[in-house]
Amino acid sequence: MFPLSRKQAFARVVLRFLHLTLYALGLTSRRHSRPVQWLQFGCWLCWYTAIWALTVHRATRTEDCDLDCVLRYVLLVCETGSHAIIVTNTFLQQDDSDSLECSDPVVGVTVVGLLVPILGAQYLVCSNLDKFSERVISYYWKTLPSFLGLQFHIIAFIAQVMYVNLRVRLARRQLQALARELACSWPQSKLQAMYLDHQTARLVDLKRRYNELYHLYSRINERYGGSLLIIFIVFFAGFVCNAYWLFIDLRTTPSRLYPILQNLGFIVNVALQMSAACWHCQQSYNLGREIGCLISKLVKPLGSRRYNHLVSEFSLQTLHQRFVVTAKDFFSLNLHLLSSMFAAVVTYLVILIQFMFAERSANAYSG
Template sequence: MFPPTRVQVISRVFLKIFHHILVAFSLRVSRLSRLILWLRFLSWTAWFTLVWTQSVIYAQLLECNMDCILRHVLTIFQTFSHAFIVVITFLEGFRAHREQTDEVVVFEDSDPWMALTALAMLVPIFAVEYLVCSNAPGYPHRVRFYHLRMLPSFLALQMQIISFILEVMKANIRVRQTKQQLKVLARELSSRWPQCKQRPDFLDQQIHRIRDLKRSYNELHNLFDRINGCFGGSLLIIIMVYFALFVCNSYWLFVDVRTSPDKFYAILLNLGFIFNVALQMSAACWHCQQSYNLGRQIGCLISKLVKPQGSKRYNDLVSEFSLQTLHQRFVVTAKDFFSLNLHLLSSMFAAVVTYLVILIQFMFAERSSRPNAG
């Protein structure tokens, strides 16, 4: 093999650093010892207990308007989602020690495109958090306290979905390689020169290549099943949290633009949160849609392998391969509740508009009910 280029070395180092960040947020096992697993789990448990206790105390002491209620709801959503992932990772760590199984997600790649994608998503995340920290003294106490409690969990959920996107990208690279091999085989069998390619004995000689492609396709389907098993539960809760974040930040953006257009940092901050959620959801749905489309394209290419002059064994194998692509689709789901594709993205944005209108109506109703309204 050729030695890696400088770009590949940098990409691999960056992806390894990103993997260690996932381990720190208790999103990956990475074959840690039992002592470290327990320490990490107890540390996050203490943090979640502190956040939930303070939320309950503040909810009882302070009189909450709709803005305060939305922040408490997002606090519960994000911390419970992160806590769920922490518990699952903790249990998987003990299962890996007991069964000596390999971890599903291992960042040993050196693909520059994957590293660039992760970097492109991390830059706006840290830019938004920089805005939060740099302008924290100017926020009201409730808003500053909300951002402080949400920072670890919010970062963890975003890191989780970025790692999911990278895993789907890595799977799509293998799918494209299989598709290219199938395209080469179909081109060879479609050629009418030399004439020996049209004889049944030549087609029988290509059976081993079709079997290899069929085996590769089955391995890819198992890979997508492993991705669904690893990320299915976390994807379900992250998409629910992202939906709530999109609606709430859109509502706060509308309120800031309407009531305080001079608060540039508040408007920019809400725009940053909306942009990050939209970017990550769009990237996840787009890459999952690419997986499905590539599987469909492989199924269409198999029809070019059918040859009337071939033997029965050859055509039966091609038919079996075609049926396999029909029943084994490259579909990424959130615990089979819904599939991640562009249709989900459009439906989610349509639902955001509906709930945003409902919140705006509640805002006007709340203000009109005040004694000094108007």
């Protein structure tokens, strides 16, 4: 085993930090005793019970709740409720397979590139809390753990997909090397039984590796499918609401820079994370298609019957076992989903703006 380089050690430290943060937020399980796990789950349960009780108490005492107030209550329930569901699911699963031991520098740099905007936006908000209203500050502190937990969870998902994609690229390179070797001229030595058995053994190994990669994607779907469905719904709602608040701030008080930067920071972070998730999942699908196209180059008319039968089986395997990442089979994560979500954001943003003008017209008429 060779020692890790500096870049690999840096990637290992970044991913270890990500894993520990997920454990602190209750989004991953580690091999601790059952009482410790129960204690952690009980703390989160008490935290959310207190938040929801306080929210219901304030909502019943609030006489006039405008559209802005309603949106904040809806987002608070969505973010805290989704985080509570994922924490509960993680506690019930007791699965430690999500511990990422990858040391690839590309994965580490990608995780850092996704973490830095999150931490920068949180620092900007925390350093200027005195410039916000009491309602906004209360909403911020109540949703901060859930907001960070959902974002860190999807970053861990992106790291997992990138790690599996690296293994798929390695298998693709080995398949390309085998295809180039078979495309060369065929001297008589390559028609010997020993050489044909060697090529058959390599093909069997690649077929087995493809099956292992397919099961890795299946485990990702099983581990993150439900949480991805919840996170994308919450992120969509948050994206629409923050885009609405950004429009209001730019229209009414464009001189107030900090609320604009707060909403803009959330929009940029969510758009970056959803784009990265969809792009890497699209890469998984494309890599699987490329492997399927390469199999046609392995056909050897002068080969043995067993070899050609393996090539046919491998081709059928790539057709039925696609590298597709889904959210509990509700939708597949790809670039088409990303474009559809951004189009839907514009639609719901226009609806909220129409509600805003209708509310102001009603207030002006009643006044």
